Amino acid sequence: MDWDKLRIFHAVADVGSLTHGGESLHLSQSAVSRQIRALEESLGTTLFHRHARGLILTEQGELLYAATAAMAQTLDTTAARIRDSEEHVIGELKVTTTTGFGTLWLVPRLAKLYDRHPDLKIDLILEERLLDLPMREADVAIRMKEPSQSDLIRRRLLNIRMRLYATEDYLARTGTPEGLADIANHRLICQSPTTPQVSSGAVLSQMLLSYNLNSTLMVNNYFGVLQAVLGDVGVGILPDYLTADFPQLVRVLPEVESHEVPVFLAFPEELRQSKRVTAFRDFVLEEIQSYRKWQSESGTA
16 A cells, blocks of 8 residues: 555544645645545545545544554654664664673673663674674674674774683692693693684694693583683683683683784674664773773783
């Protein structure tokens, strides 16, 4: 059905008059009459009984009016939400990042974002695959490499390294390795080099696994590696950003670490003005700034 004809029908049904309905839409009575007649012809029914005192809806007209009234209310509500969104962040935001960064760094901080924007709806996609932002598989991505697409806005958040960690209890029980050769006397917890992950982490894992280790535990994500380290299972390869939230982690063999891994936040150019994207970006940048301040004050950079 033609939206213009429905709009005219609704205005006429509201006031019961072609003349007054046309006045509200700045249309002549003849133009309104033609549109109503065309709508009735397209539906194959009569929508109004014509009386000297005005128009009365037929049974079919009442059915259509109920539908157009619901449409009008929905449009009014949507318009109000759009106006409100100029000041309030509402609606759905699809965010993607890696399983490790998402579960270990981002998710524990989201309560702060929801406190600030309680009407925000986040759809968080945690996987190693790079989703296609220009094709809107996600609105925002936090990636462990610089995006290659030219039509993305990107911001470098920080650089991370994969390092070796254990707990004080584990080291008190087994001793602290003094050099790389000592790693063979400990259980190494890591991701398999063949598991999807940043290449520098895979290279570090491969190098340490070449030391003829007596025992290993391989987990396909850093969340599992962290839980095993905290459970005193062994020495684990973990991203260094975890030390801010898990002070019980003790760095082992400080000379051993991966190459730097850049972390980027990216989103499509057409979402530059999106208040949801802006709110999420600003939140992440504030949290990164707090982390950097902690690094500087603790001397762990």
